[in-house]
Amino acid sequence: MTPLMDSTNRSKMRYADGDFNRAAEMREDTAWLDEQLASPLSRVYPIWQHRFLFSDDLAPLNLSPLDAREMVGLEQAVLLGVVEEIAYFSLDISHLLEDRLPARAYDLRDVAMHLSDQMAAMLAFGRGMSVWHQDHLHCGRCGTPTAVERAGHSRRCSNDLCGRMHFPRTDPAVITLVIDGERCLLAKRASLTIPRFSTVAGFVEPGETLEDAVRREVAEEVGVTTGAVQYRASQPWPFPSSLMMGFWARATDSRIKVDGEEISEAAWFTRDDICHGLQAETLILPPEDSISRRLVEDWRILPEGEIIRGLE
Numbered sequence: 217m218t219p220l221m222d223s224t225n226r227s228k229m230r231y232a233d234g235d236f237n238r239a240a241e242m243r244e245d246t247a248w249l250d251e252q253l254a255s256p257l258s259r260v261y262p263i264w265q266h267r268f269l270f271s272d273d274l275a276p277l278n279l280s281p282l283d284a285r286e287m288v289g290l291e292q293a294v295l296l297g298v299v300e301e302i303a304y305f306s307l308d309i310s311h312l313l314e315d316r317l318p319a320r321a322y323d324l325r326d327v328a329m330h331l332s333d334q335m336a337a338m339l340a341f342g343r344g345m346s347v348w349h350q351d352h353l354h355c356g357r358c359g360t361p362t363a364v365e366r367a368g369h370s371r372r373c374s375n376d377l378c379g380r381m382h383f384p385r386t387d388p389a390v391i392t393l394v395i396d397g398e399r400c401l402l403a404k405r406a407s408l409t410i411p412r413f414s415t416v417a418g419f420v421e422p423g424e425t426l427e428d429a430v431r432r433e434v435a436e437e438v439g440v441t442t443g444a445v446q447y448r449a450s451q452p453w454p455f456p457s458s459l460m461m462g463f464w465a466r467a468t469d470s471r472i473k474v475d476g477e478e479i480s481e482a483a484w485f486t487r488d489d490i491c492h493g494l495q496a497e498t499l500i501l502p503p504e505d506s507i508s509r510r511l512v513e514d515w516r517i518l519p520e521g522e523i524i525r526g527l528e
């Protein structure tokens with residue numbers, strides 16, 4: 217798979233491109249971790265029921281380790297990374313009552329466009345870790361409670377006879393803009409009451425390649441047959457735990473038949489159709505933080521010849 221976009225000519229992808237050091241080699245260095253969790257320079261981002269806390273002007277709230285320790289303790293702190301020698305952690309405070317929170321909790325997606333690239337990526341990392349921890353309090357093999365290890369980056373089964381280690385999981389998903397000549401296919405989810413049309417997405421199944429997953433999902437959801445598939449870019453999507461891998465795919469049979477369950481409506485759009493739809497407010501594109509939007513916008517601005525070459 218050769219990505220057509222390179223890092224020099226594309227704008228930043230939300231939740232990706234954080235460009236911070238994850239400091240994976242420090243996760244088992246308990247002396248270093250103790251030092252960071254005692255340093256007033258370190259920053260701890262509380263996360264409450266998968267939401268971060270923000271001030272009224274939408275700056276993410278962070279605490280010194282001392283304040284965080286007083287609030288809930290630091291045993292569950294997750295090392296997110298290091299920036300300019302300052303360690304950043306997230307800390308789950310979900311058990312606190314909402315009226316005890318020092319600031320308002322927001323879902324990351326609702327505020328992500330106000331954050332720096334680095335902060336959006338770091339908080340996305342923290343959100344994904346928080347979801348994983350909450351879903352893995354017990355060993356999936358024997359059911360015994362698990363305990364946090366390695367600065368929050370693994371959990372170990374506390375049953376000595378089992379002792380299985382559990383690592384954060386990411387679910388691979390494909391997301392595809394189907395292209396047919398000068399048209400692209402956009403689909404509306406059945407659950408939406410607004411005219412938001414998006415790309416087609418779904419999870420990769422065990423034993424399946426990404427390209428097979430693209431063709432299967434497109435066929436299942438909108439009934440269109442696709443041939444050539446081109447990888448475009450990927451995006452961490454911790455809502456709750458996916459890695460979205462974005463593709464363009466060329467239709468070989470453009471007849472649409474929606475599944476009627478997940479997708480209620482789908483249609484082919486030219487670039488002009490999209491412009492007119494947006495102006496008339498009969499069409500809403502996917503949210504700006506999503507790779508779905510990116511797949512559509514790239515298609516809208518790239519010259520036709522370049523798109524066709526990529527899908528030959």
Ligand SMILES: [Zn+2]
Pocket residue numbers: 355356357358359360373374375378379380
């Ligand atoms: Zn176990």
